Amino acid sequence: MTKSQRATCCPAAAFPLQIWWLTISIGKNYIGGQWVVGGAGELAVTDPATGALIQHQALADAADVDAAVGAARALVNSRALSGLRPVERGRMVRRMGEFLLLHCDEIARLLSRESGKPLWEAVIEVEGSARYFEYYGNQAETVEGRSIPLGDDYFDFTVHEPMGISAQVIPWNYPLEMTARSLSAALATGNACIIKSPELDPLSCAYYALAAEYAGLPAGAVNVLCGHGHHAGAALVAHPGINQVVFTGSVQTGIAIGQAAAANVVPCVLELGGKSAAIVRTDADLDNLIGNIRWGIFFNAGQVCSAMSRVIAHADVYDRVVEAAAGLASQISTGPGIEREQMGLNMGALVSLGQRDRAQGMVTEAARQGARVVAGGVASEQGAFLTPTVLAGVEPSMNIAQDEVFGPVLSVIKAHDDVQALAIANGTDYGLVAGVFSRDISASMGLARDLRAGQVFINEWFAGGVETPFGGYGKSGYGREKGREALWNYVQTKNIAVRI
Structure with missing residues (x-):
């Protein structure tokens, strides 16, 4: 979709x-x-x-x-x-x-x-x-x-x-x-x-x-x-x-x-499945990026194989990306899906209590390993709800950066150049999709060539459609x-x- x-x-x-x-x-x-x-x-x-x-x-x-x-x-x-x-x-x-x-x-x-x-x-x-x-x-x-x-x-x-x-x-x-x-x-x-x-x-x-x-x-x-x-x-x-x-x-x-x-x-x-990453360069349109984060990780409560579960942001824009992503997450309300007829900043339940508890457990473990929960991470007392979550200070070696959450949890990782960003993006067992956000089409195409993923989105997550082939590299x-x-x-x- x-x-x-x-x-x-x-x-x-x-x-x-x-x-x-x-x-x-x-x-x-x-x-x-x-x-x-x-x-x-x-x-x-x-x-x-x-x-x-x-x-x-x-x-x-x-x-x-x-x-x-x-x-x-x-x-x-x-x-x-x-x-x-x-x-x-x-x-x-x-x-x-x-x-x-x-x-x-x-x-x-x-x-x-x-x-x-x-x-x-x-x-x-x-x-x-x-x-x-x-x-x-x-x-x-x-x-x-x-x-x-x-x-x-x-x-x-x-x-x-x-x-x-x-x-x-x-x-x-x-x-x-x-x-x-x-x-x-x-x-x-x-x-x-x-x-x-x-x-x-x-x-x-x-x-x-x-x-x-x-x-x-x-x-x-x-x-x-x-x-x-x-x-x-x-x-x-x-x-x-x-x-x-x-x-x-x-x-x-x-x-x-x-x-x-x-x-x-x-x-x-x-x-x-996947652990898909979006590389954000210094020249990216950050407003466009945040709009895509809304769809990339919070659509279907993040229960998407090709979800944008990692954002790898250049150090020059990292703090702005974290702040904007956290602001977005805080605006998204949760509640019973059957009551939410209109498209907007809302999210339903995860599919089961077990899936909710697994996702929250991974957030708790990430915080124990040193990540910062800057938005969300709260499970409801009733219903399989987890508030939209943004983690900052995530290191590539952390479990949250390597393992699929299958929930509304975004990990933001800092990189200092394209070479480091590419290494982080390719540094998991998965290779389903990936993305690049940049105004420089030549740099974007170079990264797309070197990303180990079956599909690469440039400046729009979930671009494509039924007509475009989809599948993974590695354990995807x-x-x-x-x-x-x-x-x-x-x-x-x-x-x-x-x-x-």
Whole structure:
């Protein structure tokens, strides 16, 4: 998502969901076109802002995973999706995005309650999700092979075929948008998909099953399961019947998933987080920087893999950056997300009390190591809230400068020149995104060249969009999502050589 996206909902749905249909679907699993309960019981999904129960969610077990793989395999074998003319498949994919926009308001309200994010942020996520289906629906008929000249005696050409079954393990920070990112590209290229929704906020993912039905996709093309990672998730990624895995989450879990998939020689796309840095040179527009800090670290309560978690400021502007960032943080209010309909200086809850306590614990440890808390760092007595936090005096060796917080915590680090700033920026195990703030485009481009990150923003954090490839270096994972590059995750190339 970008800060330029609209924060207004679409018009009232022309095709409103019937209440009885919504009642039987939200909170259940969806396998082969049928709503089913899970074999592992159920869990209570609560609002992290208030602790109030929203809905019980059925939990899948290994048998449910088997059933989903069977339904997906039947779809693959039938060629009911992969055998379509690509433009027809693309139209179905685009209609899934249309469904999301038609039901934007109700989806956003459910998402806001289960994830804790402000309602206006939830609207942005729904609209951003719809954009993926629009983009990849339009890309469906552009995946073309090529002919290879071998002389007059041969006709040789390539075709791109779907991988088959794509298993997609979704993170809780953007349950709708991260699903859309992988699901749209996989369907556009003719794959069957099994979505493992996040346990903390799984409810809104049910709308993808409803969207698939609205779009006319055949049964088995979209399957949605919720289950614990160590149970349903582990059974899915290690299943011998799947053909590809997409995962976004922690490094430790990503390593475990990669190992499980490798046992079956199944390729993975892994996005494993970051500790992203913005280098601020002496000639930077500081007003622009502060505006970007608001979006870079305090949007979604900092629960963003590509968050601007470190600002590396030149010594000449360091104090001004710290003061301005602290001033910004002090202006941002916190409260229940469902009450915050208007875009502004507000922030919702973190996704859970555990996530809040982890983030606050890292702030406390940073202070113990010598950092100064110049704003925020206070957890609420009720609800999973942590006030927007700015830390000054952070040294590159501190844990807070090396480890991902996944919360609204900004570390400001001092550098004396570009060489030192670059070394600090590259001095972690991660390499997801990075940024440079400077009026000198030549210096910025030189830093962009040397930054070890899969995406570099210059003068605007989160620049780009669905069209631009995204993925990491180092322990931020491998593979690329978004843009045309993502299409190649879901196809394999076959060469056909004909002796004439």
